[in-house]
Amino acid sequence: MRLITHNMLSSNIKGVVNGFPLRIEAEKVVEKTMEMNSEFLEKMFEKVDWKAFVDASRAMGYTELPEEANSSMLDSDEFLNRFHHALLELDLEEGALVCPETGRRFPVSKGIPNMLLHEDEV
């Protein structure tokens, strides 16, 4: 699972008001190279929740993103490269996602988070 997906994902357990962002417990992170598309990155920049994104990238062991970001930084190639790398190339292979409110763990195996809920959580 890449961070682009993590940034869109929230826990939908019944009764949870703010299930975003899910905390990452990383065990194994892999990197996959991908072609960069600056237009897509610019569009995604508006959608990404930056704070959650930076926290998630730190949890994955990537610390080169700035705490704060604004759209003027998109002009710099260096920033775009880092943003692209963190958003689309880091891949959580094994680990878990933890719901911030209930502490429920969603295990991630082979890169697939198991978001299935138990019957009493629906």
Place this chain on the structure above:
Amino acid sequence: MASRPEVIAPPEIFYDDAEARKYTSSSRIVQIQATLSERALELLALPDDGVPKLLLDIGCGSGLSGETISENGHHWIGLDISASMLNVAVEREVEGDLLLGDMGQGIGIRPGVMDGAISISAVQWLCNADKSSHNPRLRLKAFFTSLYKCLSNGARAVFQVYPENIDQRELILNAAMHAGFAGGIVVDFPHSSKKRKEFLVLTCGQCSVNASISKGKNEDGESCSDDDSEDEENQTVCISDRHRPRKKQKNNKVGKGKEWLLRKKEQMRRRGNVVPPNTKYTGRKRKDRF
């Protein structure tokens, strides 16, 4: 009638390792899935500005439909309930991210981030109650409301569905409308029983701004507008037939006459049947106002 996987077992059990492999190694299924996804993407009517979009693939399975999305240059997130299918997808190294989840439990995605959603042959599974805790109505509601939330304004969702009967189609469509979607069903090849494919085209938010007319395909490749295919702007379904005042039907029949009737009565009496006696009223016409 061809057997429906929906009636055999729940999806997470039906699509086990063997079935998942079979599904993806059959070139026929692969080709059908590719055509369907291509058509669904076409109906999604994404703006043609060359910028990749982030799409949601519901019931992505082994990523056959996702491959079509990748080929068109978009990013996607796939959701499926069958772990075996997702494992095949991982082996095939699909480009999108995969989630193991049940669409009937709602889609756990942040509001307003998705540019569109497609689903190939999946939504009809929601009409089944596979566990005692399942209620198709509630599951459809959870699915459509959470989907409506995660789509951005003006985004479309296209579902290719195989409803088992009219009631199922109605159930799915009603759930979608209740969640706030506008749209309707587009039928491709409506006159062929095998090639017939139904697509549920839903728009969320401001739909009528740039709604283009989606039309079903015909055998000749021409587009044809079917009774079932509705435009977003034209959402009123025609149900007026029942309530329209009927034309008074004129009765031009002359009738067979008194002589004929008396003859018939006599004939019946000879046969021993109970026949009312002949009176001055026999064979008379009723008054108009009766």
